Amino acid sequence: MSARLEDPEELLFRQVPSAFLVDGRLSSQAFNPSRKDEQRLSVSRGSLTTAQAAYDHHTLRLGHQSLGTWAVTVGEVVQVGLHATGDPVMSPPAPTPDPAHAFIDFTGLSLGQTKNKATRLAELARARGRLWPPSGGETPARDDASNERDADGSPRSEPSAQAFALAALESERAELERLIAACAADDVSRLGLEARLDEVRRALERAAAP
Known part of the structure; x- marks a missing residue:
């Protein structure tokens, strides 16, 4: 409406x-x-x-x-x-x-x-000003970023596009849950938020499947 x-x-x-x-x-x-x-x-x-x-x-x-x-x-x-x-x-x-x-x-x-x-x-x-990403751009790399290593001693790799997509889905899931909790039970927008939350949860489940 x-x-x-x-x-x-x-x-x-x-x-x-x-x-x-x-x-x-x-x-x-x-x-x-x-x-x-x-x-x-x-x-x-x-x-x-x-x-x-x-x-x-x-x-x-x-x-x-x-x-x-x-x-x-x-x-x-x-x-x-x-x-x-x-x-x-x-x-x-x-x-x-x-x-x-x-x-x-x-x-x-x-x-x-x-x-x-x-x-x-x-x-x-x-x-x-730009609200997202922050106006300063992405988080600056640390000065010693080139020397960062994983637990096994190998050079730390950059996050993949899939990792960024998963992080975005997790962020959206948390935000949707917050918005739904703030909605009244009879709020018409709640249905759309819940439908979207179901989609996000299914996407996360698919991504976690072996």
Whole structure:
């Protein structure tokens, strides 16, 4: 069920591909809906997910590219003359559920008005900084990293892509469990969260199977 979001402090996470950074700077294109968006710019609700989980869902589950998670608040969206609406994606019919999905509504605006509001949202998100991965980038390697060794004395290898994927699933599982615990029993979003948690648990079981 779609409903206009009211909490002015709620963060709305936006995934930004590399094409939307110009000289390393977040451009207005990051908040400018494309033709396929039909004036509804997809975001993820901060009350139902985290910056990291939203990034993992976008990249690992949906297979899209993103340089990271930026955000504006519901209040900032209202401040520029727009509103945000909750729009949970449920499974079925969608193959990949996303109970945290929402959109910023640009319906009825001209191209010039859309660009102006997208520019203002990008400025607000830029001031807040990238939320995931942390703005400083990945954790810096230790100075003695090249000398690190495993228990058997062999050089320590870098984590594999599978290890990173498993870590992301574990992180998402923990976050989903936290969100479900915080939901009321009759909260409509709880069903989507529980369905996603079942999927994550099955994926972890498959990965652990010999």
